[in-house]
Amino acid sequence: MNTNLALLLILSPFIGFLFNVFLGAKVSKNVSGIVGTLSVVVSFVVTCFFFGTISSHPEGIQISLFDWMQISNLNVNFGFLLDQLSILWLLVVTGIGSLIHIYSISYMHDDEKMHSFFAYLNLFIFFMITLVMGSNLLVMFIGWEGVGLCSYLLIGFWYKNQEYNDAAKKAFIMNRIGDLGLLIGIFILGALFSTLDFVTLKSAIVGATKLDIFWMSVAAFALFIGACGKSAQIPLYTWLPDAMAGPTPVSALIHAATMVTAGIFMITRMNFLFDLAPEVQNIIAIVGAVTALVAATIGLLQNDIKKVLAYSTVSQLGLMFLALGLGAYEVAVFHVITHAFFKACLFLGSGSVIHALHGEQDMRKMGGLKKIMSVTYVTFLLSSLAISGIPPFSGFFSKDEILLVAFEHNTALWAIASLASVMTAFYMFRLLYLTFFGEFRGTEEQKHHLHESPALITFPLIVLAVLATVGGLISLPGNSWLNEYLSPLFAKEVHEAHALGTLEYILMTVAVIGGLIGIGIAYNKYIKQKEVPGADETITGFSKVLYNKYYVDEIYDSVFVKPINGLSRFFRDTVETSLSALVFGLGKITYEISYQGKKVQNGSVGLYLFAFVLGLCAIVSFIFLAQ
C-alpha cells in the first residue's frame, strides 16, 4: 500500500512530464497546462495522506524498491524514506509546486513552447521528490543532479537570448563545483561506514564508540560545499541572481522555494554527522552570516525587481545556514517553510507586475500600480511584512528564532544577522514603494495596457499570502508544533522551545524595531522625498560598488574564468596543435612512402619478374655469403 502510494507520489509528475514531452505539442495549451498541474496536485494529495499517517510511524516509512548496486561490502539499495523531514519538504514542494503550476497556466499562456515549459516543471518536481524521498545519499544525488539539470533547462528556457543561455550555463557549472564536493563527501562516508543509507548511517554514527572524527569532518565539509553550490552561499552564490533570466514561475519555484533549499535539507538530513564536526559547523555559521549580510547589502541598490528578490533569497538562505551552523536545524527548517511561502508569493507577485508591464523588470519604470493591481499589491504587502519580520506575520517568528539562537551562541553573528534583517526590511519596502506607490513612470502605451492579472495568477498569490501571514503558527515560541514534529529526526535533544523570558522579549523588540527602522528609512526616502534611483551612470562611490555587486562576477571572471580560458587556449593552440602535428605527420610519412612504393607496381609483368629474380638472387647470395 505504502509502496504503491509512494510510487504514485513520485511517478505522477513524471507521467506529466512524459505527456507534455510527447503529446504536449499536439494538444492545446490549456490541456498541457492542466495535465501538468494535475500531475503535481496528485502528488500533493498523496503527500497529505502520508502526512496524516506519519504520526503512527515515528520512525518513518522505509520503502525499499530493489538492490541498486553491490560493490565489495558496499551495498546500495534503491529505496525511499518517508519520515517527518521528507514529508514536510514534500508538502512544500508539491504544495507550492501545484500553486505555481496553476499560476504558470496563465503566465506562460502566450509562450509558444508552453508544453515544454510544463514538461520541464514536471520533471523538476519529479527530481525534487526523488531528492527528498531518497533513502540513501546516492538516490538523493540523482535528484540533486536532476534538479540541477531542470534548473539549467528552465533558466535557459528563452534560449534565443544568448545572455539567458550564459546564465543557465553559469548556474550549471557553479552547481557542478558544489556537486563535486557532495560526491566526495558521499565517497568518504561510503568508505568509512560501508553504507549510504540515512537510517543505517545514523545508527552507525550515533551508536559508535570510536569514530574517525577527522575524516568525518572532511566529509561534513565536502557535503557543505555541495550545499553551498545548490543553496547559493558564498563563494558559489553568483549563479542565483543570474538565474533570474528564467521565467518568473521558475524563479519562484526553483530559485526561491524548493531547489535552493536542498542544501538545507541535506544538512538537516545529515544532522548527526554535522553535530560531530563543530569546526565545520562554525564555518557554516560564519559563511551563512556573511552571505546574509553581503547579499542584503547588494540587494539595497538593485533596480531589477527580480534581482532584488534574488539577492533577498541568497540573504535569507544565509540566515538558514547560520541556524544550521548553530545546530538549530529545526529553526532552519522553520525558516525554509515560511520563506517558501512569502518568497514564492513575492516572486509570483513580481511576475504578475512584469506580466502587466509586458516584460518590464526595471523598477525605475514602474510605480503607482497600487490602484490598478490591488490584489497583487495586497499580497505583496503581506509577504513583504512577513519577510521584514513584522509580527504577527510568519517571517517574524522564524527570523526571530534564528536571531535568538544566534544571540545565545555569539553576539557578533547576532549583530550581523540583525543588520541583514534591517536591510531586508529596507530593500523590500524600497521595492514595494517604487513598484506600487507614486506615479507610473513607464511609457504611455504600457500605462494604457495596465491591468490586474487574471484569476489563475491571483489565486496562488492569495493562497501564498495567507500562508505567509499565518505560517508562523506552526512554530510559536514556547509552544512549537514543528519542533515536536521534527524531534525524532535529530541525534541530539532538540532545543527546548525558548521559554519567553525578559531577554527573549528584548531581542524580539529589538528585531521588530530594526525591521520598522528599515521600513521607515525606505518610507522616508521613496515616499516622502519621492526619490527614484537614478540612471546607471549617476551612481558613484560605494553605492557603485554595491550596485555592481562588489564586482564579484568581474573578480571571478578575471581570477577563474580568464585564466582557465587562457589555459584552454594554450592547450588548443600549442599542445593540441603539436600533438596533432605528430599524429598527422606519422600518417603523412606512411602515405608518402606508400605513394612512392606504389609507382613500382606499374603493371609491367616483366618488371615484376625481374624484381622476383633479383630477389631470388639476393636470397641465394645471402645464404651463401652468410656461411
Next chain:
Amino acid sequence: MNNILTQIGIENYIFLSVVLFCIGIFGVLYRRNAIIVFMSIEIMLNAVNLLFVAFSTYHQDAQGQVFVFFSMAVAAAEVAVGLAILVSIFRNLGSISIDNLKNLKG
C-alpha cells in the same frame, strides 16, 4: 644406380641443372610471349626436378624422387590452369604479350 653417378659425376648434374635454370630465368625475363614465359618456367621447374633426382640418387634416398612425382603432378595441374588463363586473356585482349597485361597496375 650408383654407377651412373660414378660414370658421370654429380657436379655435371648440378651444372646442367644450373644451366637449365638460368635458361629458364632468361627466358622469363627476355621473352614477351606469355606461352614462352610459361615454357621457361617449366624449364626452371624441371631443372629443380633434375637436381632433386640427382641428389636423391647420390644420397641413396628415394624421398627426393617421391617429391619429384608430386611436383610433376602439381606442374601438370598448373599448366592446365595457366593455359586456361592464357586462353581467356587471348580472348579478351587479342594478344598474349605480357606487356599488355597492365590491369594489375597499382
